[in-house]
Amino acid sequence: MDMLRITGLKKRFGDKEVLRGLELSVPEHSIFGLIGRNGAGKTTTMKTVLGLLKADAGEIAVAGEKVSYGQTGTNRHIGYLPDVPEFYPCMNAPEYLAFCGEITGMSRSDIRARGDELLKLVGLEGEKHRIRGFSRGMKQRLGIAQALLNRPKLLICDEPTSALDPVGRRELLEILKAARGETTVIFSTHILADVERICTDVAFLENGKAELQGPLEDIRARYRRDEYLLEVENEADLPRLLQAFPALEPAGENLLRLRGKEQAVFEVLGFVTERRIPLLKMERTEPTLETLFMEVVGK
Amino acid sequence: MRAFLACIRKEGLELLRSGRLLILLLIFVFLGILSPATAKITPWLLETMADSLAGSGITVHAVNITALDSWMQFFKNIPLGLIAFILLESGIFTGEYQSGTLILSLTKGLDRRTVLLSKAVMLCALWTLCYWLCFGITYAYSAIYWDNAVARHLLLSAVCWWLFGLWVTALTVFFSAVAKNGTAVLAGTGVCVLVSVMLGMLPKLKAYLPSFLTDGYSLVSGFAAPREFLPAALITLALGILALAFSFPVFSKRQL
Numbered sequence A: 001m002d003m004l005r006i007t008g009l010k011k012r013f014g015d016k017e018v019l020r021g022l023e024l025s026v027p028e029h030s031i032f033g034l035i036g037r038n039g040a041g042k043t044t045t046m047k048t049v050l051g052l053l054k055a056d057a058g059e060i061a062v063a064g065e066k067v068s069y070g071q072t073g074t075n076r077h078i079g080y081l082p083d084v085p086e087f088y089p090c091m092n093a094p095e096y097l098a099f100c101g102e103i104t105g106m107s108r109s110d111i112r113a114r115g116d117e118l119l120k121l122v123g124l125e126g127e128k129h130r131i132r133g134f135s136r137g138m139k140q141r142l143g144i145a146q147a148l149l150n151r152p153k154l155l156i157c158d159e160p161t162s163a164l165d166p167v168g169r170r171e172l173l174e175i176l177k178a179a180r181g182e183t184t185v186i187f188s189t190h191i192l193a194d195v196e197r198i199c200t201d202v203a204f205l206e207n208g209k210a211e212l213q214g215p216l217e218d219i220r221a222r223y224r225r226d227e228y229l230l231e232v233e234n235e236a237d238l239p240r241l242l243q244a245f246p247a248l249e250p251a252g253e254n255l256l257r258l259r260g261k262e263q264a265v266f267e268v269l270g271f272v273t274e275r276r277i278p279l280l281k282m283e284r285t286e287p288t289l290e291t292l293f294m295e296v297v298g299k
Numbered sequence B: 001m002r003a004f005l006a007c008i009r010k011e012g013l014e015l016l017r018s019g020r021l022l023i024l025l026l027i028f029v030f031l032g033i034l035s036p037a038t039a040k041i042t043p044w045l046l047e048t049m050a051d052s053l054a055g056s057g058i059t060v061h062a063v064n065i066t067a068l069d070s071w072m073q074f075f076k077n078i079p080l081g082l083i084a085f086i087l088l089e090s091g092i093f094t095g096e097y098q099s100g101t102l103i104l105s106l107t108k109g110l111d112r113r114t115v116l117l118s119k120a121v122m123l124c125a126l127w128t129l130c131y132w133l134c135f136g137i138t139y140a141y142s143a144i145y146w147d148n149a150v151a152r153h154l155l156l157s158a159v160c161w162w163l164f165g166l167w168v169t170a171l172t173v174f175f176s177a178v179a180k181n182g183t184a185v186l187a188g189t190g191v192c193v194l195v196s197v198m199l200g201m202l203p204k205l206k207a208y209l210p211s212f213l214t215d216g217y218s219l220v221s222g223f224a225a226p227r228e229f230l231p232a233a234l235i236t237l238a239l240g241i242l243a244l245a246f247s248f249p250v251f252s253k254r255q256l
């Protein structure tokens, strides 16, 4: 079942068309990376899913339940971490989590236990200061704690790592990865390395549509070209190889690129074995998300 | 219900910790003392000025101060309290729109109606507390220095003014549901009150407007009969409830 399904979603601000018939389906228990450049409409999409923005057209279903603007019913399935989370500045972190637990109808003992557990998880345990004095990174940590509080079926994070230091970023990605067992995670980001590290599914948002979406593996396989990288130990061997195979081309120091089918690989390997040329590696090149992204945005 | 209580508690905490509650209480206590104090020092003021006034040809007769003077001051001063109250509380919704704190609560499944109701209840309770505190203080001092018995229909006139305050509070809630910032809330509420006052200048309409309820002094001093206040009171109540009732659909549909 899809935890989130968006069909034909359209949204415009004034004369600016931000979403033009967006189709998105997020399978259960996936970590879904939403990638797109600034202003592509990632935040807009998320807010529409939360019923905070009114869609001009299209349908959204969370856990099979229809989302309607202004109604908050479907939000009980969702944990949300906004791009710049803001909390009641007069409260401290445990008080805020207690408030969140109360409004979602958790039991008193559960609120306390879960609250302590999460504050520890995000590294805010023993933090007694008011939220007023929190740094952006601390707010983002508290943000993830409040989003996970009521064990949501769907966790929506808007650029969750944007304010975190390198250690915090790694920790947060681990948290998201670990959450996968219990929930489905959608997160938007510009940091493609984060996506490669933890995502199972991705979608590229461009021109108001999901240009490319699906399991990361499938997309990689689809864009995998018959391209191989060959590294020899001695530079002196390069000319011999280049001469013997027109399909080879230089690709940096001691590196050769081979475009062709597997047959060509066997031929090159045969040649190398016959001449006893020392090889360091021979590998199929995987398309990086960055090259895919550049391709999608047409750069 | 639990969510509602949690919201009330949260509003209370903010009121307390932001210092707004303290400021409001201080203002209303001050106003409560100010009214009898002004009445008390009037004769003394006149006496000290008598000489200079006599020089300019005005003779000052000994003035007889009663509780009525204290209540006259009360009805003159209490608008200041209401203005301070609205000024301090005009951001109770819009502050949350602007900071985005409301969004997080709503994305947890908190019903918008619960948010609106808890804030409206909180405001009404706060106005009630502040107003009657002020009234109580003036009442106590007037009873000590003079005799409150001279003030007729005192409780009724106080209730009328309180009702007027509730109406203004309801307007504040309504404009908070509509407007984007605190200034717009103040402007909207102010214009409504102004319209009521302006229309009140037409003798035919006068008795049917919320602003009529602020004329507590005519009631206390016996110029007006309680009966005359009934239409205005009912209309004010109806308008207040209407403003609150309209806030709900507006608030539910507003874009955050």
Ligand SMILES: Nc1ncnc2c1ncn2[C@@H]1O[C@H](COP(=O)(O)OP(=O)(O)OP(=O)(O)O)[C@@H](O)[C@H]1O
Pocket: A013, A014, A018, A036, A037, A038, A039, A040, A041, A042, A043, A044, A045, A083
């Ligand atoms: N409330 C609004 N009023 C008018 N225009 C808006 C509003 N919200 C968003 N937009 C416009 O919609 C477009 C998409 O914005 P959105 O915030 O969804 O982008 P994003 O993909 O989240 O970008 P970023 O990566 O910078 O966070 C932008 O061009 C923005 O100007």
Ligand SMILES: [Mg+2]
Pocket: A042, A043, A044, A083, A158
């Ligand atoms: Mg964004």
